[in-house]
Amino acid sequence: MSTDSDAGDADAPDAREADDALPGEYDPDEVESKWQRRWVEEDTYAYDREAALDADTAFSIDTPPPTVSGDLHMGHLYQFTLQDFVARYHRMADPAVYFPFGYDDNGIASERLTERELGIRHQDFTRREFQEKCREVCADYEDAFTDDVQSLAVSVDWDNTYKTIEPRVQRISQLSFIDLYEQGREYRQRAPTIWCPDCETAISQVEQEDADKHTKFNDIHFDLVETGEGPADEDATFTISTTRPELLPACVSVFVHPDDEENAHLVGGTARVPIFGQEVPIIEDERVDLETGSGIVMCCTFGDQTDIEWYQAHDLPLRIAIDESGTMTDLADDYEGMSTEAARAAIIDDLDDVGALVESRNHEHTVQVHERCETEVEYLVTEQWYVEMLDRTDEYLEAGREMDWYPEKMFTRYQHWIEGLEWDWCISRQRDSGIPIPVWYCDDCGETIMAAKEALPVDPLADDPPVDACPECGASDFRPEEDVFDTWATSSLTPLVNAGWDWDAEAEEFTMERPELYQFDLRPQGHDIISFWLFHTVVKCYEHTGEVPFESVMINGMVLDENREAMSKSKGNVIPPEEVTANFPVDAARYWAAGTSIGDDFPYKEGDLEAGERLLQKLWNASRLIDQLTGEPESIEQPADEDLAAVDRWMLAELDDAVASLTEQFEAYEFSKARNELRSFFWNSFCDDYLEIAKQRLDDADGGADARSTEYALLTAHQTFLKLFAPFLPHVTEELWQRLYADGGDGLDSVHTTDWPETRGYEADLAAGETAMEVIAALRRYKTDNGLALNADLDRVQVYGTIAGFEDAVAEAMHVAELETLDEAPEVTTEVTGVDLDYSLVGPEYGSEVGDIDAAIESGEFEEVDGKLEVAGVELDSEMYEIEEARTYSGDGEMIETESAVLIVG
Numbered sequence: 001m002s003t004d005s006d007a008g009d010a011d012a013p014d015a016r017e018a019d020d021a022l023p024g025e026y027d028p029d030e031v032e033s034k035w036q037r038r039w040v041e042e043d044t045y046a047y048d049r050e051a052a053l054d055a056d057t058a059f060s061i062d063t064p065p066p067t068v069s070g071d072l073h074m075g076h077l078y079q080f081t082l083q084d085f086v087a088r089y090h091r092m093a094d095p096a097v098y099f100p101f102g103y104d105d106n107g108i109a110s111e112r113l114t115e116r117e118l119g120i121r122h123q124d125f126t127r128r129e130f131q132e133k134c135r136e137v138c139a140d141y142e143d144a145f146t147d148d149v150q151s152l153a154v155s156v157d158w159d160n161t162y163k164t165i166e167p168r169v170q171r172i173s174q175l176s177f178i179d180l181y182e183q184g185r186e187y188r189q190r191a192p193t194i195w196c197p198d199c200e201t202a203i204s205q206v207e208q209e210d211a212d213k214h215t216k217f218n219d220i221h222f223d224l225v226e227t228g229e230g231p232a233d234e235d236a237t238f239t240i241s242t243t244r245p246e247l248l249p250a251c252v253s254v255f256v257h258p259d260d261e262e263n264a265h266l267v268g269g270t271a272r273v274p275i276f277g278q279e280v281p282i283i284e285d286e287r288v289d290l291e292t293g294s295g296i297v298m299c300c301t302f303g304d305q306t307d308i309e310w311y312q313a314h315d316l317p318l319r320i321a322i323d324e325s326g327t328m329t330d331l332a333d334d335y336e337g338m339s340t341e342a343a344r345a346a347i348i349d350d351l352d353d354v355g356a357l358v359e360s361r362n363h364e365h366t367v368q369v370h371e372r373c374e375t376e377v378e379y380l381v382t383e384q385w386y387v388e389m390l391d392r393t394d395e396y397l398e399a400g401r402e403m404d405w406y407p408e409k410m411f412t413r414y415q416h417w418i419e420g421l422e423w424d425w426c427i428s429r430q431r432d433s434g435i436p437i438p439v440w441y442c443d444d445c446g447e448t449i450m451a452a453k454e455a456l457p458v459d460p461l462a463d464d465p466p467v468d469a470c471p472e473c474g475a476s477d478f479r480p481e482e483d484v485f486d487t488w489a490t491s492s493l494t495p496l497v498n499a500g501w502d503w504d505a506e507a508e509e510f511t512m513e514r515p516e517l518y519q520f521d522l523r524p525q526g527h528d529i530i531s532f533w534l535f536h537t538v539v540k541c542y543e544h545t546g547e548v549p550f551e552s553v554m555i556n557g558m559v560l561d562e563n564r565e566a567m568s569k570s571k572g573n574v575i576p577p578e579e580v581t582a583n584f585p586v587d588a589a590r591y592w593a594a595g596t597s598i599g600d601d602f603p604y605k606e607g608d609l610e611a612g613e614r615l616l617q618k619l620w621n622a623s624r625l626i627d628q629l630t631g632e633p634e635s636i637e638q639p640a641d642e643d644l645a646a647v648d649r650w651m652l653a654e655l656d657d658a659v660a661s662l663t664e665q666f667e668a669y670e671f672s673k674a675r676n677e678l679r680s681f682f683w684n685s686f687c688d689d690y691l692e693i694a695k696q697r698l699d700d701a702d703g704g705a706d707a708r709s710t711e712y713a714l715l716t717a718h719q720t721f722l723k724l725f726a727p728f729l730p731h732v733t734e735e736l737w738q739r740l741y742a743d744g745g746d747g748l749d750s751v752h753t754t755d756w757p758e759t760r761g762y763e764a765d766l767a768a769g770e771t772a773m774e775v776i777a778a779l780r781r782y783k784t785d786n787g788l789a790l791n792a793d794l795d796r797v798q799v800y801g802t803i804a805g806f807e808d809a810v811a812e813a814m815h816v817a818e819l820e821t822l823d824e825a826p827e828v829t830t831e832v833t834g835v836d837l838d839y840s841l842v843g844p845e846y847g848s849e850v851g852d853i854d855a856a857i858e859s860g861e862f863e864e865v866d867g868k869l870e871v872a873g874v875e876l877d878s879e880m881y882e883i884e885e886a887r888t889y890s891g892d893g894e895m896i897e898t899e900s901a902v903l904i905v906g
Contacts, residue, residue, distance in 0.1 A: 021741060023628055026620035028585035032731045036150050042748040045087075048096040052516050055095035059516040059651040062086060062495050062550060063156075064525045064533065065102025065164060068138045069109035072148045072569060074559040074604055075526070077577040081593035082556050082671065083524045084154045088727035089666045090521075092153070092756035098517050098579065100498055101156040103145065105138040106164040106198055106523025107487025108372050111433045113137060127432045127461065134433040135165070141606060148577065153586055153730045155752065162497055164490050165435065170457035172497055173490040174438045176540060177427075178450050179510070180387060185543055186427075188448065192301075192308045192381040193426060194368075197340075198375035198877075201430040202384050204486060205423045207532075208368040208377060209257055215243045216718035217363035218348060221356045222254065223783040225279055228268030238266065239294045239358055245351065246343040247300035249276045249332045250321035255297045255310065257288035263296055273298075275347065276333065283314055294348040302379035305422060322378055340378075340725050384435060385428040385483070399538050399548045406669045407599040410527060418530040425536070427489040434484025444475035453503040462828040477716035492536035495520050495549040509545070523550040527557060527599065554669050564603050575604060587729040588612030589758075594675040594728055615679060616732050619725065622687050623736045626718050627699050630711045633719075639709050645697075647809035648713035650769035651690045652762040654681070655717055659757045662724055678724055686717060689773040692780070693813045696791070698810070720757045765805060767900075774898040775799055779814040782896060782905060791815055794905060798893070800825050801901025826889055826902055834884040835869065836860060841880045849874060 039045060043620050052058035111122055114130070116136045122130045141589055142163070149156060193202045203207045224236040228648060238256065251273045256263045267284045280298075287306055288297050299310045301318050310316065328335045328343045368377050389396070393620060397418050405411040428437060436459045438451035444525040451458045452466040460480030482739040493501075498520075500513025504709040512518055525533060534553065541549035560566060561573040579842040580589055584606075591612025619786055630636065644652070658681050665674040694710045726733040730752060737751035781799065783790055791817045800822040803810060811819040818880045835857045843850055852872040856862055862871035864883060869876040889895035893906040 002194070022620065022624040022736075022903060024624070026617055026732060026735075028587065028616065028731065031735045032153070032586050035731050035734050036153060038384060038748060039148065039153075039155070039750070039752075040158065042750075043159070043748050044158050044748055044752060045091070045097075045099065047098045047157045049516075052096035052098075056516070057094065058096045058516050059090040059094045060098040060498070060520045060522075061100075062498065062520040062523045062537075063100055063102065064529075065104040065146065065162070065491065065494065067109045067111045068103055068105040068141050068145070072577055074575050074577060074580070075567070076148075077580070077589065078559050078593050079526060079556055080149060080152055080154045081590050082554070082598065084152075084590075085594065085666075085671050085727045086522060086524065086554070086669065088730065088752055089298075089756065091662075091752060092649075092723065092726070092754060093666075095388075098160065098498070098514075099155060099157050100160040100162065100192055101146075101149065101154075101158070102161065102494060102497075103142045103163045104487065105134075105142065106490055107434050107483075108201065108429070108431060109487070110134050110138050111431055112199075112372065113141070114433070122432050125432075130432045138165075151344070151581065151586065152577065153590070155345075155730070160498070164487065165433075167457050167495055169490060169493075172493055173485060174451065174456045175453060175501075175503055175510075176459070176489070176493055176496075176544065177438065177485070178453060178456075179544060181450060183543065184390050184763055186385060187388065188383065188385050190381060192311070192379050193382045193384050194423070195324065195378045195380040195382065196370040196373065196375055197322075197324065197378055198373045199370060199431070200324050202382060202426050202428060203370055204426045204488070205375070205421065207371050209371045209378075210366050210658055211369040211374060212364060213367050213376070215363050216348065216360045218242055218351070218360045219243050219358035220245065220248075220274060220351060221358060222274060222298075223272040224269065225272050226269040227265050227280075229265060232269065238263070238271070238296055239295050240298050241292070241294050242298060243363060244300075244344065245302050245347045245735045246328065246332075246335070247321060247339050248273055248298075248347060249278075249328075249335075249750060250300040250302075250319045251276075251278065251280055251298045252301055252316045252319055253280045253287045253299045253310065253314065254282045255288050255299055255603070256282060257290050257295065258284045258286055259290070260290060260295055266296070268290065274354065275350055278319075283310075285310060285313075292651055301381075302378065308379060320381060324380065324382075325374075326378065336893060360686070363905045384426050386491075387425040387427055387539070389424050392423060393421060396538055396542065397884070398536070399542050401550045403550055404552040406552060407597070408552045408555070410530065410599055413527060413530045417535055423428065425486075425489075425539070427484050427486045430482075430484040431484055432488065435490055436460055437481045437483050437485060439481040440478040440480070442473060442475055443471040443477040443479050445470060445473040447472040449478060454505050488532055488536050489540075491533055492540040495523075495537065495541055496544065501544070518549070519547055520550045521870060522552050522554055524554040527555045530555065544694070550852060555599050557596070560601055560603045562603050562605060564601075567604075580609070581861070584609045584613060585616060585731070587616055587731050590728055590730075591615060591675065594671045596667050597672050598669055601640055608618070612729075615683070616729065617733060618683060618687065619721075619729070620736070622682075622691060623718065623722075623740065625691065626714050629695060630715055633715050636708070636711050636715055639705070639712055641681060643705050643709060644713070645706055645709045645809065646764070646805045647690070647693055647697075647769070647772070647813075648709045649762055650764040650766065650772075650806070651686070651713050651717055651766035652760065653686060654766060654769065656721055656759040656762050657766065659720065659724070659759050663756070666727070675728060678728075679719050682721055682725075685770075685773065686721070689777060690717075693776060693809065696813050699791075722751055723754060723757050726751050733831075765802075768802045768804050768806055771801045771898075771900040772803040772810050773899055775810050775886050775903060776813050778898050778901075778903055779810075779816075779905070780895045783814075793817060796820070796893075796906035798822050798826070798904040798906070800903075801898075803901070825905055826891060826895065828895065828902070829890065831886050831888065832883055833886045835871075836882045836884055837876075838880050842876065845880075 061424045087097050091097040111134060114134045115121060117137050119288040196203050219239050219241050221237040221239055224232040224238055226232055254271050256267055266282045269282045270279050271282055272279050299307050301311055302308050319331055321329055322340060326340050328338045330336050335346060348360055369375055370377055370811045381396040397415060400411060400414045419888050438458050440449040440460050447470050449465050449467060465478045495518060499518040502511060504511045567574045588609045595608045662674050662678060663709055694714050697710045698707055722733045722737055733751050744748040783792060796818040807819050862869055867878050869881050893904040896903040
């Protein structure tokens with residue numbers, strides 16, 4: 001059977017060309033821009049709430065709002081297109097689809113974009129001034145986002161959009177904060193905080209990522225003042241190893257492992273920190289890593305998570321040597337005002353000068369950096385707001401199990417994140433552009449005053465508190481909260497934002513404006529933000545509603561470059577979507593996006609785009625041929641089942657089989673399987689086989705029952721193919737649908753709002769039909785190879801293979817005067833003609849003997865025994881060779897073999 005033949009494409013029949021016939025070539029440039037405009041103008045993808053309420057169901061998608069921090073990249077194209085496959089399929093299969101679009105323009109990313117775009121620093125402006133600049137910059141990028149998303153044919157309902165900084169979303173975000181506070185799920189605390197010195201704000205655990213950095217590992221002498229047994233010798237020292245000598249002024253203790261017998265005598269004693277001189281206790285703790293450095297560790301407040309644990313467990317003093325900007329404090333004495341990097345170098349030099357530096361050697365290690373700016377984080381003691389999470393990790397894990405995961409393996413990432421949590425969620429940020437935390441504090445007693453729910457959104461810096469006097473102490477002076485929310489504290493509410501969650505003051509309860517949307521049917525997102533967006537959304541929605549926010553989660557992988565490296569601007573390997581769509585049709589890019597199983601990272605290659613482009617022309621050419629072969633669609637009536645020709649019934653039964661399979665795959669988000677199966681069925685079975693037969697049948701028919709049968713099957717199959725291809729290739733399918741099948745009414749009778757195909761219940765022997773197609777394709781090749789016209793007569797053909805019920809179809813299609821089916825296979829002789837050696841294996845093994853082996857094979861002096869080749873005195877293993885065989889037929893006629901049949905052409 002042919003796979004990439006152009007049969008059925010260029011060979012148009014000699015029938016007349018109608019005035020409105022399809023052009024010979026498909027023009028994606030003209031077609032795609034036209035339909036992108038029309039779909040928006042006609043509100044083709046608007047959420048039909050009335051239909052949703054009538055059917056008591058809607059398919060709702062909680063789409064990720066892209067961060068407004070720069071241009072779209074190939075990952076966006078891929079992710080948006082996957083979401084669109086879902087939306088387009090369900091819009092045809094379900095009563096209504098809710099497919100919104102959001103812009104995440106709230107938080108650090110937008111601030112850094114504004115600073116970069118305008119060449120400014122937020123510290124140089126008042127909060128209000130800088131916020132206005134952020135809004136202006138983000139607005140320009142959001143307009144560009146909208147144009148880009150529309151240009152990719154993403155079927156967003158543009159009447160349902162939101163921005164994470166807009167007043168409506170600010171209200172919901174502040175409502176969330178107040179509700180969690182009233183539930184006792186939030187608290188404010190002065191405690192060790194993960195801090196970004198570059199962004200000058202607290203961050204949460206999820207905003208950290210690993211980075212490999214080069215540094216120096218420094219062995220430093222500490223003076224031993226006392227051991228656990230009494231005063232130490234005057235010159236007694238011990239060595240600690242550290243990559244961060246700038247933390248020496250913050251050193252508050254030294255730790256030894258309980259199993260460290262060599263240093264056990266130190267426990268209970270004291271040591272003096274070099275250069276800075278403070279004396280610190282020596283304590284034992286099992287968290288000491290015996291494998292790193294000297295096995296004796298200094299504890300500083302704070303260098304890392306372990307320092308924090310020691311500080312809390314052993315009630316150690318607090319010494320802050322680094323401030324919010326990553327600058328050394330007055331505690332650092334002569335190094336005050338230096339950056340941490342400058343202080344590190346200076347302290348190493350000074351340690352060497354006083355004889356305290358034993359060795360400084362190169363070292364590669366992994367550090368935690370802020371994912372936004374890649375700056376190494378510090379741990380500072382600051383006052384922050386937290387959402388309590390660590391006490392309910394089991395519940396959040398169980399909530400994750402309630403959702404269906406596509407692919408299922410991605411649940412493991414969610415599980416590992418929860419199991420690795422060490423901090424509650426820090427939701428306050430020391431930035432300018434963000435949603436204000438709706439709180440005031442009593443100046444006298446520190447009492448927390450929450451905003452009234454009815455008044456939200458509020459800005460404590462501009463608005464008055466809801467009380468005139470403190471309810472705790474009666475004082476009248478209040479201090480506004482200056483911090484804003486972490487952007488994820490708002491993005492985690494997208495299901496509630498889209499469902500219209502709000503506080504009903506009269507009923508004194510939370511309600512939803514669109515309850516039919518919640519729980520959302522699907523959360524589509526990348527695997528890189530499972531810990532960011534997905535986990536925090538589960539936490540927030542679970543705490544507010546008692547339910548998980550979605551029925552299912554679809555996790556996509558990342559787009560890599562051709563060397564399988566992540567795309568990044570710093571590497572210079574980013575391919576912008578507009579560059580791709582400038583060279584290929586958008587539908588071809590969508591075809592590419594459907595080529596990989598969800599969840600898998602994959603490299604960008606142009607091969608799939610080229611294949612997609614070929615498919616568009618194939619679909620166009622086949623449609624053009626069908627249009628020329630058939631009459632007006634509305635004039636073609638469905639024949640009675642007994643009036644359907646066997647080959648037509650077979651095609652309709654095959655179509656039923658494909659519809660059932662593809663529907664199952666779309667429901668399971670198996671777009672790659674669906675794309676490949678659909679292309680193969682359309683290109684091979686339909687175009688290369690059936691369409692050629694149908695063309696022949698209609699050329700030979702006299703307009704009777706056979707013609708009506710074939711016309712009906714052709715048009716039914718073609719309409720079904722357009723619907724099946726529509727989620728993948730929306731432009732070309734819409735253009736063909738409008739030209740050939742739309743009713744021409746006032747509104748747009750779009751293929752994308754028609755019903756998804758259903759099986760029609762046709763039955764046929766699919767295997768016999770498939771074999772018959774092989775036979776026809778083989779006879780077509782036979783005629784071509786022998787210089788015969790396709791309508792040339794063949795006197796006699798014998799077939800060994802199951803084609804029961806399709807004999808007439810084969811004979812008619814290929815003009816066979818006498819077609820005979822054989823019960824027994826023809827006598828065919830199989831002869832060994834040679835041996836194909838794998839020299840990459842044979843050469844290294846047998847070296848100089850290879851020439852003798854070749855000569856023996858050439859003369860036929862070899863034998864295969866028990867799966868090994870005995871030749872030239874050696875035995876070759878099965879993977880080293882392949883026997884070459886030829887099958888010959890000695891009877892009358894010429895033998896042709898297909899996968900399922902043997903033909904004898906007389």
